[in-house]
Amino acid sequence: MSEFATAITVDARGLACPLPIVRLKKAVDGLTSGEVAELVATDKGAAADVPAWARTAGHDLVESRNEDGIFRFYIRKR
Amino acid sequence: MTNASQIREITPAELLSELEAGKELFILDLRNGDEFAQWKVEGIHGPVETVNIPYFDFLEDEDANIARLPQNREITLICAKGGASEYVAQVLESRGYSARNVKGGMQEWAVLYGAKTVVDAGRFSLLQFNRVAKGCLSYLVASGTEALVVDPGRHVDRYVAAAEAKGLRITGVIDTHVHADHISGGHELAAKLGVPYYIADGDMKGSPLPYTELKDGDQVKVGDTTVKVLALETPGHTPGSASLLVNDGYLLSGDTVFVESVGRPDLGGKAKDWAYDLFETLFAKLEGVKDDVLILPAHYSSSKEVRADGLVAERLGNIRAENEAFHVGDKEQFVDYILNDLPVQPATYDTMRLVNRGEVQADEEKAFELEIGANKCAAKHHGH
Numbered sequence: 191m192s193e194f195a196t197a198i199t200v201d202a203r204g205l206a207c208p209l210p211i212v213r214l215k216k217a218v219d220g221l222t223s224g225e226v227a228e229l230v231a232t233d234k235g236a237a238a239d240v241p242a243w244a245r246t247a248g249h250d251l252v253e254s255r256n257e258d259g260i261f262r263f264y265i266r267k268r
Numbered sequence: 269m270t271n272a273s274q275i276r277e278i279t280p281a282e283l284l285s286e287l288e289a290g291k292e293l294f295i296l297d298l299r300n301g302d303e304f305a306q307w308k309v310e311g312i313h314g315p316v317e318t319v320n321i322p323y324f325d326f327l328e329d330e331d332a333n334i335a336r337l338p339q340n341r342e343i344t345l346i347c348a349k350g351g352a353s354e355y356v357a358q359v360l361e362s363r364g365y366s367a368r369n370v371k372g373g374m375q376e377w378a379v380l381y382g383a384k385t386v387v388d389a390g391r392f393s394l395l396q397f398n399r400v401a402k403g404c405l406s407y408l409v410a411s412g413t414e415a416l417v418v419d420p421g422r423h424v425d426r427y428v429a430a431a432e433a434k435g436l437r438i439t440g441v442i443d444t445h446v447h448a449d450h451i452s453g454g455h456e457l458a459a460k461l462g463v464p465y466y467i468a469d470g471d472m473k474g475s476p477l478p479y480t481e482l483k484d485g486d487q488v489k490v491g492d493t494t495v496k497v498l499a500l501e502t503p504g505h506t507p508g509s510a511s512l513l514v515n516d517g518y519l520l521s522g523d524t525v526f527v528e529s530v531g532r533p534d535l536g537g538k539a540k541d542w543a544y545d546l547f548e549t550l551f552a553k554l555e556g557v558k559d560d561v562l563i564l565p566a567h568y569s570s571s572k573e574v575r576a577d578g579l580v581a582e583r584l585g586n587i588r589a590e591n592e593a594f595h596v597g598d599k600e601q602f603v604d605y606i607l608n609d610l611p612v613q614p615a616t617y618d619t620m621r622l623v624n625r626g627e628v629q630a631d632e633e634k635a636f637e638l639e640i641g642a643n644k645c646a647a648k649h650h651g652h
Binding site: 206207208209211212215235238239242243246247 | 300322323324325327328347348349351352355356
């Protein structure tokens with residue numbers, strides 16, 4: 191359970207690179223500063239890239255989880 | 269936006285052909301920096317112009333990153349599995365750039381094996397396999413209708429197919445030593461075909477896997493007696509390292525001697541001892557091997573080690589003349605030279621040795637992960 195409110199959830203389960211991050215970026219771009227987006231993904235490669243993308247884009251990766259192969263990321267927009 | 273089906277694709281095998289032909293390519297590698305540092309597409313005859321822009325960086329600032337790319341040249345895109353590179357290729361094409369996508373990405377490049385003929389003299393032939401992503405070399409030694417496979421990678425179907433295509437029956441499999449940089453297909457291939465798996469005791473003793481001991485002076489027959497594989501115990505890289513002298517003209521030297529370096533002796537925690545062994549091997553053991561013998565190693569790390577014909581091979585005489593390790597001086601100076609500046613040992617090497625000794629199991633996914641990265645088997649690594 192997340193301790194913060196998510197403004198939007200991107201369900202990218204079953205989607206392969208680059209779609210998880212493409213969709214996450216689109217979702218975060220549409221938020222206002224401080225809002226949190228959640229990404230749910232199963233693609234391992236995309237999961238590995240999310241922290242690096244967040245760094246590049248200047249957003250905060252507030253939490254990441256691996257629940258038996260289902261990756262959840264919470265990104266707070268800068 | 270251009271339709272996905274219109275993005276031109278190139279397979280890893282086609283890409284390798286272009287590099288072998290010396291085609292000048294521009295590669296855009298879209299993987300993250302860590303992955304790029306571990307292994308990437310390397311030129312065969314020289315460095316290949318490459319820019320590494322992680323695809324998510326590309327997404328964040330398309331304009332700035334596109335400005336780093338040439339507008340008048342075809343850009344060959346590669347990523348981890350081929351998805352992100354296809355996506356970015358579409359973006360490039362829509363902005364007037366010429367782009368094509370490497371199908372399957374690095375995941376497919378990583379398991380590509382090229383094959384080149386070292387010699388084809390009718391009844392006797394020798395084929396060199398090159399797993400280009402890692403710089404791992406293996407061999408098919410054929411005589412009559414029989415063949416031996418030496419230092420096979422774990423994709424054993426490559427060797428089975430090559431033998432079938434030439435109408436050969438594989439009668440034995442040899443590993444020159446227990447490898448640390450890749451998972452050997454030796455045991456699997458031998459078991460699959462019901463033939464002996466040869467390896468020296470020095471590295472394999474205590475292993476639960478069945479093997480036929482390879483000893484100094486052993487002759488492994490293949491086909492008619494025109495091919496004698498003479499096993500020379502050549503310790504140094506590992507205690508059980510063996511070199512195979514084929515037909516008195518070709519020395520399959522494992523990781524003892526490379527075209528531009530020699531095997532690193534530190535992978536077993538006894539660097540100094542093994543460095544002394546390596547000295548003895550290079551200067552005493554191999555002394556009797558003639559200059560004209562062609563050295564065929566198990567690894568290479570730079571395009572500088574590739575001949576114009578695309579083979580990784582060199583006359584022992586030329587190696588004696590030009591390989592730095594042969595000019596250092598006495599035993600003590602040699603040991604200092606070898607131990608100084610050894611490349612960092614990859615974290616996976618201990619585990620891979622255990623896998624090769626049959627003491628640890630690895631499924632396909634684990635095997636792929638363990639094998640990530642170019643080989644670091646040489647004492648000195650030269651850039652491209």
